[in-house]
Amino acid sequence: MHRLIPSRRLRRSLMFCLSSLLILCLSVFPTSPTKAKTTLNVAIEPTFPPFELLGKNGELDGFDVDLFKAIAKAADFDLKFQTMQFDGMIPALQAKTVDAAIAAMTITAERQKVVDFSRPYFKSGLAIAIPANNKNITSLASLENKSIAVQIGTTGAAEAAKIPGAKIRTFDAAPLVLQELLNGNVDAALNDAAVTLYAIKQNNLDKIKIIDQLLTEEYYGIPTPKNSPSLDAINKGLTVILSDGTYDRLYQKWFNAKAPQLPETVNFAKSNSSVNSTSSIIFKAMPNLLQGVLVTLYLTAFSVILGMIGGSLIGIARLSRIPLLRWATRAYIDFFRGTPLLVQIFMIYFGLPALMQGFGINFNLGRLAASVIALSLNSAAYIAEIVRAGIQSIETGQAEAAQSLGLGTVETMRYVIFPQALRRMLPPLGNEFITLLKDTSLVAVIGFEELFQQGRLIVANNYRAFEIYAAVALIYLVLTVLSSRIFSWLERWMNPVNKSREADLEIDSK
């Protein structure tokens, strides 16, 4: 007991020392910082050099990237980039998925209705790019009835849409637009002048040139969601770097020229167009969507017919006695089921012509042909497995019985095995048909204007993503429900039990 007293005292004084030390530390080094930096989520599409590009080590680079980093530094906030396609940026800003976008985006009256823009940061304009040996196209007027490549949702696409009789080919990114012109698939391409000039210079593209006279005068701005609190900070940073020489230095670095004077705002003539109601938006979109439905339907029909023919042959060959045939068909099925359809579409549309041209063969595939080939090759692989499983599901006794009745192999297949197998194949074939119908939407990536691409084109103009994509989804739903009903009816119709019952009913009613 006696020994406990000094130890308790010792503990108390130790506690006292420790707590005084803690108080001292807290007052000298405050633990939590008083102000945390805000981080803006910024949408970017790095395929628009020299504004947005990927550097040698895969890092984001370009005039816009440097500019936004300088703005963030001047206004003391952080940036987190998120890659996204250009036509998805305005819907993403409307949905507030991102806080801003940096995309060489032109400030337009239409866009200003749905997003806010920073003060202008770059003076730009549209240019017509044509093959270097073309002497006929000299102005906007000479583009009438010509085929023109554009990027979806851009001012170039909007300008091309105004040209009477122009056949417009729409692509997801600017490099694909120029590729189409280089491949000789279109007469001209409409794009931001600085981007086309940079591509020509950087890649020594002597096969194409631009017409000197610019079509438009445009200014780029940084878009944010409407009434966003970030806009103020962005504008403040931009004003700082415009006046302290940073902007001029970046301009010189990327364009090797003196920066032009920029206005503080861009004003448009007041348009009195009001915001349209959902029903009028869908009503207006319907003709284009229905045109897309027609394309989707004939794409599905072509691909399903070719897929059925190919799939049946491959399915039967899978059961062949020849090992090489069995092996080759197995490899085919593995390849087409084991790789994404999207990759197959790219390989056929962009890869195959490049390969052939490598062998010196001038070969070009139209978008319809490439789409049908990709979809039917892919569905043939699935149908082959359905056919094989269907045939194998018929008991061997049936074939033996048929053959003992004197039927040959082909006749046994035709009259005994196949009719029964077909009935069993119907439900999985119905599934495959519905999958194919939905998969046609993937050919939108090569600009083929089926239902989904028509929807994207409409959204790129009216920025009403929810209504239009809901309408597109509903149309797909109607198409798939209808097809599944047709398949159910076919199943019932082909069922001999039902047939004999119907016959019995008919006899009874008589």
Ligand code: GLN
């Ligand atoms: N400046 C053009 C526009 O705003 C193109 C921008 C882009 O493709 N990134 O429409």
